[in-house]
Amino acid sequence: MNKLMSCMTCGSNVVSLSSRSIREIPVTRRRISVPKALRVTSKDGFMWANSEDGANSTSNYQSLSLTPNFILPVERRPNLEQVYNDGIPVIDMGEGDTCALIERIARASEEYGLFLITNHGIPRELCESMLSAVTNLFHLPPQAKSVLVSDDPTKDVRIANHYRKVEENGIQQRKKFSMWSEVFKHPWHPTDDGFIALLPSEPPEYRTVVAEYSKQMGDLMSQLLNLMSRGLGLDENHLLKVLGRNPLCRAQANYYPPCSKPDLTLGLGVHTDRDALTVVLPSPNVAGLQIMKDDKWIAVDPVPNALVINLGDQLQILSNGRYKSVVHRVVTNEHRSRVSLALFYGPDKDAFIGPVDSLIDEQHPPAYRHYYFREFLEEYRNQEGKNRKIKEAFEI
Ligand SMILES: O=C(O)CCC(=O)C(=O)O
Numbered sequence: 577m578n579k580l581m582s583c584m585t586c587g588s589n590v591v592s593l594s595s596r597s598i599r600e601i602p603v604t605r606r607r608i609s610v611p612k613a614l615r616v617t618s619k620d621g622f623m624w625a626n627s628e629d630g631a632n633s634t635s636n637y638q639s640l641s642l643t644p645n646f647i648l649p650v651e652r653r654p655n656l657e658q659v660y661n662d663g664i665p666v667i668d669m670g671e672g673d674t675c676a677l678i679e680r681i682a683r684a685s686e687e688y689g690l691f692l693i694t695n696h697g698i699p700r701e702l703c704e705s706m707l708s709a710v711t712n713l714f715h716l717p718p719q720a721k722s723v724l725v726s727d728d729p730t731k732d733v734r735i736a737n738h739y740r741k742v743e744e745n746g747i748q749q750r751k752k753f754s755m756w757s758e759v760f761k762h763p764w765h766p767t768d769d770g771f772i773a774l775l776p777s778e779p780p781e782y783r784t785v786v787a788e789y790s791k792q793m794g795d796l797m798s799q800l801l802n803l804m805s806r807g808l809g810l811d812e813n814h815l816l817k818v819l820g821r822n823p824l825c826r827a828q829a830n831y832y833p834p835c836s837k838p839d840l841t842l843g844l845g846v847h848t849d850r851d852a853l854t855v856v857l858p859s860p861n862v863a864g865l866q867i868m869k870d871d872k873w874i875a876v877d878p879v880p881n882a883l884v885i886n887l888g889d890q891l892q893i894l895s896n897g898r899y900k901s902v903v904h905r906v907v908t909n910e911h912r913s914r915v916s917l918a919l920f921y922g923p924d925k926d927a928f929i930g931p932v933d934s935l936i937d938e939q940h941p942p943a944y945r946h947y948y949f950r951e952f953l954e955e956y957r958n959q960e961g962k963n964r965k966i967k968e969a970f971e972i
């Protein structure tokens with residue numbers, strides 16, 4: 577079993593792999609490494625995305641300096657000494673007994689809002705190629721990358737840098753803090769590959785790999801949503817039907833460069849996912865994702881060939897609070913970069929969302945009002961840059 581260890585110097589999380597795990601992933605490790613020649617050209621996107629200060633003057637991701645815009649106020653910094661690393665459910669999807677599988681998924685969705693799945697049917701080679709394409713995208717030469725960099729939230733395909741605006745004691749104006757990551761956002765779709773034409777032609781493999789990955793991920797998400805429906809005592813296709821015929825499908829690739837001071841910043845700030853379901857494909861050997869449970873931060877250790885299943889706000893609302901939309905963050909690593917690809921599956925903009933009737937009774941009154949999903953998106957946009965609390969705006 578992999579072990580999460582704290583780095584002696586800074587307390588950052590480093591995953592130590594057992595000899596068995598190392599033998600299991602040699603191809604992955606080889607394929608996601610990027611030639612040095614590409615690596616040295618790549619910091620500019622990171623710099624442009626944080627161009628307010630423009631203070632990063634070093635020449636690659638490996639040696640980016642932690643300029644003041646990344647240093648979070650003390651109360652927002654991760655306390656890396658107080659992170660636990662046990663209990664995250666790992667569910668074998670190849671489990672023969674469907675009832676047992678439904679039960680396990682329901683329990684993990686209720687208690688954690690996040691679990692790992694193994695034997696999920698997405699070929700290991702496809703996952704490796706996907707992560708490799710993501711890594712290559714973030715290491716594109718500046719000319720190719722610059723056209724993708726944008727802070728315009730209405731652009732569907734772009735490289736950006738997440739930030740938080742924090743009100744400082746007594747100071748009215750909010751100060752902007754950047755996250756130690758770059759993200760590449762684009763649409764995806766399980767059955768209609770029209771989105772592929774919107775994607776950059778570099779790196780050349782990105783389009784073909786993501787087309788295949790999306791198809792297979794669509795099947796997996798349908799399977800998960802069906803099992804989750806049954807776990808709530810609903811018809812198998814209930815959740816998929818409520819989410820609608822034109823689901824909002826967004827992808828976000830994340831790149832977290834090594835960071836000299838992981839205790840001062842975050843790769844991604846504390847958040848819940850806005851949509852219904854997220855499947856994250858993470859780097860196989862670098863920890864970073866952490867979830868909040870019972871007021872404690874728990875590290876989600878990488879497990880070989882596992883995918884991370886993350887329940888979003890819409891599932892919490894539809895299930896009337898029975899399933900949890902997991903609060904999570906990503907911490908940085910002093911020595912290793914990390915990549916991940918999150919595929920989000922959200923409702924049709926016209927879907928009418930609210931607690932399912934059969935989950936409401938005297939003991940469980942409706943916790944949220946009904947809304948059209950486009951209202952939720954509007955609220956999401958209004959809370960841009962803040963510590964988003966969107967579903968709270970729909971609480972009864
Ligand atoms: O990098 C990760 O493991 C998680 C990414 C994430 O939370 C997100 O993209 O919303």
Ligand SMILES: [Fe+2]
Binds near residue numbers: 847849904
């Ligand atoms: Fe997330």
